[in-house]
Amino acid sequence: MKSLALTVVLTLALSGVAEAQTRLPPVARPRPVISERAFISVDGIYQVGSHDFGDSATIRENAENGRFDTDYTVKAGPAFNVSGGGLLSRSLAVGVGVTRFSKSTVTAVNASVPHPFFFNQPRSVTGEYEGSRSELAVHVQVRGLIPVSDRVQVALFGGPSFFTVEQSIVSDFDFTESYPFDTATFSRVVADTQSESKVGFNVGGDVSYFFSRQVGVGMTAQYSGATVQMTVPSGTADIKAGGGQIGGGLRLRF
Numbered sequence: 001m002k003s004l005a006l007t008v009v010l011t012l013a014l015s016g017v018a019e020a021q022t023r024l025p026p027v028a029r030p031r032p033v034i035s036e037r038a039f040i041s042v043d044g045i046y047q048v049g050s051h052d053f054g055d056s057a058t059i060r061e062n063a064e065n066g067r068f069d070t071d072y073t074v075k076a077g078p079a080f081n082v083s084g085g086g087l088l089s090r091s092l093a094v095g096v097g098v099t100r101f102s103k104s105t106v107t108a109v110n111a112s113v114p115h116p117f118f119f120n121q122p123r124s125v126t127g128e129y130e131g132s133r134s135e136l137a138v139h140v141q142v143r144g145l146i147p148v149s150d151r152v153q154v155a156l157f158g159g160p161s162f163f164t165v166e167q168s169i170v171s172d173f174d175f176t177e178s179y180p181f182d183t184a185t186f187s188r189v190v191a192d193t194q195s196e197s198k199v200g201f202n203v204g205g206d207v208s209y210f211f212s213r214q215v216g217v218g219m220t221a222q223y224s225g226a227t228v229q230m231t232v233p234s235g236t237a238d239i240k241a242g243g244g245q246i247g248g249g250l251r252l253r254f
Contacts (some may be wrong), residue, residue: 003154007016011137032147036213036253040084041206045247047079051240053241057233064114066122068233070107070170077103079245081220085143096136097139098204099224099245107170107191113184114175117188125175127186131168132193135241136161137224139202146249151210158203163226165241166195171233200226208251211221 054071086096111125139161146154166199172190177183204222211217224244 015054022179032149034087034145035086035254038084038086038096038254039093041082041097041208041218041220041249042250043081043083043107043218043247043249044080045099045220046080047074047243048076049243050075053237053239054098055056055232055234058143059113060061061110062114062116063100064119066114067110067112068173069110070232071126072131072167073106073108076092076104076243077101079247080247081247083141085141086158087145091145093143093145093155095141095143097141099135099242100141101133101135101137103110103133105131105168107131107168107189109173109186109189109226111173111175113175113212116181123177123184125173125184125186128188129168129189131170131191132166133168134166136164136231137200137202137226137242139224141202148167150165151216153208153210155206157205157222159201161200161202161224161226161242162197163200163241164227165226165228165239166193166194166228168192169194169232169240194230196228196230196239198228198241200224200225205243210251210253212252216249216253218251219246219248221246228240243249 057068059066059102081099083097085093107129109127112122115121139159141159143155143157149163170189170191174187184246189231202224206220208218223244229236
């Protein structure tokens, strides 16, 4: 009886060992690898937020001081972005991006003009001027690439940005008046377009989905910014450029 029980135990043990030896080990799924060496992204984006600014200056009229205030409204709006670059290693790339933003700007003019006959009796003059703002930013970027799968790719990037900002600046205004000169009426502004450049920065991320190895679409979000100084009637003003940008478009890799 004991020998029979021992035989059964040995048989079961040997069959378990044989089954374990014939069982195949799990196959490890290969990690996605980016084999293409270059990329291009073309995006329509929206620059969020606004960069309003203003100026307040003293004017001299009729032997008395008055005030000349200008308030510039720079609203959010659409922009265009294109970028490209190449791989340095399996997960690191360098590239250059260019962003173009253009928007009309409304400048509110509010002035206090001294009376030609009486002191301390200024006339109020108000008006508006429609100018323009344009921004051209060249972004130098270091990109960290994360291939989630053969079709999905994530990128994180950042680096310096070189901004050129053009802005219509109101330097003076004209008004009309007639006897008894108790009122004055806004006529027009004197304005010019100033251009200044400054180095800023950019940082952001991108998620791409590829229909094939070379062609896909993607979504991007980035922040870039710089502050330039321009000449205004009171002296100089700090004018912010760039901002948060979100959008998407075409993705190509070669």
